[in-house]
Amino acid sequence: MGERVLTGAISDQWRIRRAGRLVHAEALFAEGDLARAVAGPATLAGARAFATLILAAPGTETRLDAARGLLAGLAQVTAAATAKPDLLILRFLAPDAQPLRAALIRFLMRFRPSPLPRVWSS
Numbered sequence: 001m002g003e004r005v006l007t008g009a010i011s012d013q014w015r016i017r018r019a020g021r022l023v024h025a026e027a028l029f030a031e032g033d034l035a036r037a038v039a040g041p042a043t044l045a046g047a048r049a050f051a052t053l054i055l056a057a058p059g060t061e062t063r064l065d066a067a068r069g070l071l072a073g074l075a076q077v078t079a080a081a082t083a084k085p086d087l088l089i090l091r092f093l094a095p096d097a098q099p100l101r102a103a104l105i106r107f108l109m110r111f112r113p114s115p116l117p118r119v120w121s122s
Helices: 060-071 097-111
Strands: 007-018 021-033 049-056 078-084 087-094
Touching (some): 007 049, 021 049, 021 087, 060 078
């Protein structure tokens, strides 16, 4: 919508456990001048929209090459995928929400064996 957040705080934490054992953890925290905090190449490289998709299921690491092939064709979005045993982790960066949403839908429609939930079609 063209808005730009200049100051504020963002915090996001993920913990994935399997059989009570921690198999993946990550945390994001930034506050103050958000434009500067996310501008560097090690953070969001100036992107104003980002998403993380994690597929956690036995054998999902075998789908890494297929995921990377689908990411290569996305427009206006920088995306990457990595894997570890039973996890596939995908990151998406975009200049704003609209191309990010379009890229996520395009990727998921080709990667998933079933249709997307209806909420994604509106």
